[in-house]
Amino acid sequence: MLCKPLEKALNEQIKNELYSSYLYLAMSSWFSANDLKGMAQWMLIQAKEEDLHAMKFFDYVLEHGNRVDLKALDQPPSEFKSPLDIFEQAYRHEQKVTKNIRDLVSLAREHNDHATESFLAWYSLEQVEEEASADDVVQQLKLVGDKGNGLLMLDRLLGQRVFVPPAAEGAA
Numbered sequence: 001m002l003c004k005p006l007e008k009a010l011n012e013q014i015k016n017e018l019y020s021s022y023l024y025l026a027m028s029s030w031f032s033a034n035d036l037k038g039m040a041q042w043m044l045i046q047a048k049e050e051d052l053h054a055m056k057f058f059d060y061v062l063e064h065g066n067r068v069d070l071k072a073l074d075q076p077p078s079e080f081k082s083p084l085d086i087f088e089q090a091y092r093h094e095q096k097v098t099k100n101i102r103d104l105v106s107l108a109r110e111h112n113d114h115a116t117e118s119f120l121a122w123y124s125l126e127q128v129e130e131e132a133s134a135d136d137v138v139q140q141l142k143l144v145g146d147k148g149n150g151l152l153m154l155d156r157l158l159g160q161r162v163f164v165p166p167a168a169e170g171a172a
């Protein structure tokens with residue numbers, strides 16, 4: 001069984017991952033409304049990945065015979081200034097999630113919970129990728145100037161992203 005502080009912290013992280021999904025859905029919706037279908041698709045896939053991140057925590061907590069206690073989600077923003085604004089916010093959001101995961105690792109260490117520490121190793125690596133992929137788009141948007149033909153080409157490129165379930169990536 002997980003100790004109470006870890007049970008509480010992992011429950012909180014289920015909420016954080018679900019909020020990430022909610023936030024990316026809000027971003028996807030903004031892109032759709034602004035005729036950037038490729039970016040809308042990119043964000044939709046990002047939201048699906050977040051659902052899976054949440055479910056991995058959900059299953060992990062239950063597997064230990066602990067309790068999943070779902071929390072209320074905050075309302076995500078619905079208005080954004082531009083594609084660059086959105087991807088910058090996504091990047092900053094991922095930096096926050098990285099901090100959440102690091103805090104969880106510290107808590108697992110504090111409680112000598114080696115299984116949870118190794119479970120979290122997948123998330124630590126995933127966060128490297130999560131930050132990098134949002135930041136890549138930020139840099140590309142800065143290069144193309146966040147408008148015109150460059151933006152349309154980038155939109156087309158980002159629309160090629162496909163959903164890869166974690167099992168196919170080799171994750172548990």
Ligand code: OFO
Nearest residue numbers: 020050053097130
């Ligand atoms: Fe779950 O990685 Fe993004 O937030």
